[in-house]
Amino acid sequence: MDFDVIVIGGGINGAGIARDAALRGMRVCLLEQDDLCHATSRWCSRLIHGGLRYLEFGELGLVRESLHERETLLRTAPHLVHPLPLLIPLFAGARRGRLTVRAGMWLYDLLSAGKSLPRHRMLDAAGARAAMPGLAGDGLRGAARYHDAQVVFPERLVLENLLAAAQAGADIRLHARVERVLVADGRVGGVVVRDHQGSSDTVSAPLVVNAAGPWVDQLLETLDEPPRRHFIGGAKGTHIVVDRLPGLGDSACYAEAAADGRPFFIIPWNGMTLVGTTDIAFSGDPATVASDPAEIDYLLAEAGRLFPQADWSRQAVHYSYVGVRPLPAASGRDQAAITRRHSVRHHRREALGLYSVIGGKLTTYRSLAEEVVDRLARRLGRELARCSTAGSPLPGATHDPLPLAADLSLRCGLDPAIATRLVGLYGGRAAGIGELVMHERGLATPLGNSGAIAAELVFAFEAEMAGSLADCLMRRTMLGLAPDRGAGVLEDALAVCAASLGWDGARRAAERAGFLAEVAALQPPA
Template identity: 45%
Template structure:
């Protein structure tokens, strides 16, 4: 914590060009782009990197096939272009994924409509490295995907998008790269208010509270431009300014002044099941016609998502039993052999999309595009054509807010936002390089060759070497180096030797020393990713805390407290492991 104290003390004296509020994928993308172009960047978040919306995504890097029916052609093209870029700059994290779209008599879109959509999708992704779509007859579909419900099946279409199994690590690597390019990143630093000058006409910085200090010490930081990229919490950041009242229904008020009107999306995670597809299924739900996914993921299956208006607590979002049953029922209908039950669900997760507030219209029709909103002008300075409600209060120079956006297009959002920041500073922006320079783990000419070399030279069992390359890519050697001469740190902390569960002690140290982790939960949920294994890390949390006691100087009291905090937090995932007593004692 000594290094953190130095950072906090220095922030008040150091001049910054831009303050980024929010360290989700979009905030981290803005921070990386701005730092790589030479700006002095401070990024703050009230939690950890990627601890909000980013960690609750469906984990797809996709063009948004269904956006075509809402005529969002520019968004689809932008997404498909960024999909291809991510396949190259983060090959360890982003990989091609084949999808099948079964077409039923009950489907709102018949074979002709699906075929036209697929042709348009291929046309818009003219620079792609993945195969084109293919239409399948009923017989071909059942032969290739025998688990599909044959009742009323007319045929199917297959196409390719991409998957990022660990969306959190994309954000972490963006933040790490930002720091390596000179940015200052402070997590658990909650912005409590915007700082104004000139009778409230200009934002000149922020005041924030250190959530890791016992006394909640308050600090201030100054910059000519502040970017509010807090996702679903955008309105809360604006409301904390003291100069504007942003009442939301979340707090029992009206929708007056509201910019964000997020919808809730929930997922369930299950073990492989009878009839499970070898590729991803993209299908319409019977009950409401909403498209959802059944995706092979992390050695398990990820099923989701729902899409409902959300008015509850943004800091505690949990899948309801109705949502869970909805996803179970729909899966059992599409794959009759699955026979899933509530007991089949290993865990769930749920989050709120940072979509623009829309008083009317269905949830699925709300645009997934984004705008960089300039509060001085009261309108968008970059991005798509989204109507921003609530007047974009407060009307002040030096303040930008990001409304909307999605995981796939974070890099382009970062580029556009940094361009606007430079314009605000009155300086011509250098060209962005985030489309060419790989993320830290992607810096290898050939990931396959690197993976084989690491397997041979690391001295690890194959499952462990695969795990490290899959998570850390080209930095797998750096992770292993944290073990030093202590071979025990190269041993799994669990008896379950799967890639998703076999946490090494050296990974824990790497997370704290090299990847901005501050808490045990940060390590388990958003660095080593073992929280998304079948046991949600309840089989390794105590062992990981023990590593911190022995190698980072934690007290026994801190270790106990951090384990308790993690277990309390993970309850919202309704983990089956709790019921089975994995965390007993």
Template identity: 35%
Template sequence: MSASLQMEKRHETVSALENEYFDLVIVGGGITGAGIALDAVTRGLKVALVEKNDFASGTSSKSTKLIHGGLRYLKQFEFGLVREVGKERAILHKLATHLVRPEKMLLPLTKDGNYGKIIASVGLMVYDVLADVEKADQRKMLSAADTKVLEPLLADNNIEGGGLYSEYQTDDFRLVIELLKAAQSEGAKVINYTACTRFIQKAGVIAGVEVKDELLGTEYKIYADYVINAAGPWSDDIRKYQEEVTGKKLHLTKGVHLVLPYEKFPIQQSLYFDVPDGRMIFAIPRKDITYLGTTDTFYDQDLKDLRTTMDDVHYLIDSANSYFPALGLKTEDVISSWVGVRPLIAEEGKSASEISRKDEIFISEQGLITIAGGKLTGYRKMAKRAVETLLDRRHDDTGKKIPKCKTKKYKLPGNGFKSPKAITKYKKSLAKTNSHLSKIEISYLVDLYGTQTDAIIEATHNGTNIIEAEVAFCITNEWVYHLADFYIYRTGRLFFDLESVRSSHLIVADQMQNLLGWSDSQKEQEVLVLNQKIKEATVFE
């Protein structure tokens, strides 16, 4: 696709946003906003979505990369939340089989840990029941010896046993992109790098939004019957455009994850383990790295200044060393990191870890619908509640029948699979017919793009480099406008394969200059911004 064609597509979207009338405008292009867009458009609503930065660039690319059932919420007696996210986990595995991958999690039991043998056994059993876990995947209680076989790095003198239970690993940013692609295919108008700057009001009721396109430098208005604020950590800032924020407010908590070379942290099994301050954290192996997290501390500073600090690094490294003293992990072993904030609902007197992860909906006097809180795993149900809040209000005004939610069985782009076995078969088939690519390259592509890998590989048959084919696919199909968009929010390479970023970014910058029409100075600026992103992920103060 040429630069003129790529920008022409954006101009067409802007023209539609500016000149058409919508049932709904969504502010925020993270997992919640994307889920709302697909839910609403598949119910027949005319939908627009605007995101001020890149899609998934906030909390939705900074999770632990797990679609999990919320085991720890049992300790807070949030049985309803465990049940909901557990059932949603199974649904998401069917909707995006290549992106929501089975992962066994080991809960080691120690003499002074959060879970004793009896509590762990009962808790995991309740977890299986509430989360509706299939029999083959239900928990197994292990002896100390069996636990050590599964994870030899565990200290001999402190392990009393273990529990093996089911989770799912994912790439959170890819879920967002595929949801948005699905919504667009159904007719939604979605655009990134377009900030909501104020609300349009008629007779004291919100009737749309005013926006600024950061790429084109233009400002325009989008008119709609309803506006849903799904801006995550920025939700209260959006609310301030039309009223003073009183009553329940967001309480932001900071979550940091560290990436270490697998050779430095060579665990055989994904782990959920105790740390000295009474919390629990994850350690998850992934190809040639292991990532570790997360922290959970209050955050009340400017979101533009969000960084992984040396204190964060020390906390996680010290926590891992306390459980795996033989490793002797050091801060200089960290090769990358990511940090995000959770948009929780403030609760008086509770610590960051104790605050509920439930979502809530606020409706202002002017009609703004805001949804906040919640978990990645529960995005579909959050979207359903938000859209039905809108439809209930519309029904009261018009008497129109409320259409049913259709997203429970709506397979996302790239998911042409019925099971993980089908994915393995597809990878083998691609390897057999594409000898110019390694099995590692094929596995990487399929895990991210599913059956869309066919289109990427097809472009390599004329001699195009595989990463250049991937870049072209993302620019053509996935709203990529900046170098960092590709390396962070489409592929996660900056987190999981930093060396590939360093070795390829100049070639990719040249390619993006050709495809997007950058000037030489703009290309230089893109490289500078990417290098700054690398510094933020790797240098800690």
């Protein structure tokens, strides 16, 4: 079948573009070389934020757009995106003093006008300590308290965009690597794609979107006549994950690093604490990016300065991860000053109909997708439906999780805590897991002490495009991101897959090895 558009990349931007284009009536094929959300879109700070920091660089337009999109996501994905209170502690001698922070807060509120989250409040030292009891007392002058939002699992945000795209008719092909973009007479005509079994195929379309994140330039290199310049100037960022920090209270801490004045976050996340990030120029192959030991030490030292009572030894780190920001190339500029605004490049000279997405944020993926699909629609020249993504809830969206969980527990005989977890992770789609349990009681069996049940694995394969155990545990059930990196559920999960999906011994061994290889990548550098 021929398509109207091929989208390369199953990160947040590719998924958002595929959903928008399919909802408008385009025939869409999305190609992802690995599993969905395998790269930058999961190795980030997981914040849906206006980008307070960008105010320092005068990026008012980007902040306004981000705040608008934050509100849209709180409305259309309330099961995945939640309000998050943040505290900016103010210490004597910091680069950004009380007046600067207050001015920033005031402007942020102004740009958030009409939004649902509370306005900022300035606190004195006692108020700051009350809100965040573990904060260092030395030199603490007060704090600013404000709100942004958090997407605990961007993996599931990407998945739900792809599910919506597929529901609207898009053909989603995972483990399909684009090896070449085909051009004839100056026009793009399709791509050559290789699947994980090694067979190669040609997919045709008059429009191709290169949403390959940090791989954008590599993709362009496959053209017969590649552009003469590079568009991406990668910047790697590392996070560490440690135990829940009681002294953090219910807020995230947004602070200035003593070493270099860079702002960084300490965030309550997934029952633990996420600390990040670093920001270091990176020009290598994104597939081989790794953290330096010095990045881990930097994060531990800075967090330890703020919360001196907690354990910030290397042994306290459950795991770490690193991603490459696909920032626009800007040689010689300070990393932090490079714009986080995206741009969409039409490669008219090399291949009419080929577009590349440069930069962007998780937060603004929907508006980015709208902009891209508007441009595709104009080029296609066909009457299409208008963009509807700002008003369409994602497949699992629910504003009322409590009654849903109570109903699931009652109907399916599930423990209330299990039902609550299911609705928390899958939203309204948890009903599909309930149906599996009603059909086969054995699927209510717990997986280790994780709070998850066997039915989630079957659901991942049957209804969520998982192809391997690693897909299931790392990007569907999210059990691989627990403190033990999924070790406590591995054997149970393999047993469920053997019983319910018929995996033989060889398949189980291969799946175990595949999963362990993925979690090994989360081991912090020595």
